[in-house]
Amino acid sequence: MTTQLLTERLSQVGWHQTADQIDGLLEDASRDNVPYSEFLNTILLNEIEKRDSVALEKRLLKAKLPFQKTIHDFDFKFQPSISEKRVNEVLTCRFIENGENVLLLGPPGVGKTHLSVAFSMEAVIKGYSSLFIRADDFINECRKAEKAGLINRVIKRWSRPDLLIIDELGYFPFDDFSANILFQVISKRYDKKGALIITSNKITYSNKR
Template structure:
């Protein structure tokens, strides 16, 4: 990870997360920031280290969550899906907030977060600040309940900065280079 390109990220907090102690403690890691700043890169790195240390992990995008919920509802297997997502030592959900959850996905998400609370670690990435999560879940009360459980034992990485993906395009002159503020 290029800490010099994203100086808003604490290298010490990343290294602490890589010890994987948060998994044994049932804690969460939440990575917030605009597209391209390294949220998914860090989440995958944390998950790979956890697997290397013997933990089980499951990676889903928010889109996967919504699609799997729809399939499970049709099949009548929603409770089985909640159990499946509650089992791994580490659950990673990527791209929360890129589109709003429908009511079914939001409710299943709440059930999973509630079941994992203080038992199973979660890593979430999102491009939305916490204040916007009411829109993501379609319900302010539900979003508050989700955040209450997620944040009780969590470290938030609030990543600010430029997109890694656009960095090379800017160097090549495809996009204008913005001046630091």
């Protein structure tokens, strides 16, 4: 069998990573007298790594993050009030598995958005689907969807991901319609045990015990 024919057949079954490297792989295997089983394992691992990489890129694209930063970029010394222990617990993504919610509250500039993005990045790396949306964009999309008659579509889109992040909730005023849509989204996510992260600079104090 010619290398060209082998390349074509590899491409036909979707093994494009191997098809692109087959000449080098065959040359290395022949030179080093690699057993058939080891050679097959090598090309399988190459394909798995490539597909995992592509899937990760797709999840990151769908997450619509405003920027890509991990927890390693966060300066805990600059914000000593933030508990590293609690942050590390969230990074396990157990809250997603349990369908729980995370609230990040505090004034502007303390790193709420950075943390929410870092949590989303970790979730995406672990294989979960995620979607980030700012509260003002949520409101604007509700208005556009209402005019276009597509409100059910956006509700489904916001209800579908394993993790939904709503940034700066409370900073932008919600009208009755967008507030109702937010309630519907949260209700649907609750029914399907969808996890939620909310960042807000609105902190309510209460004397109730």
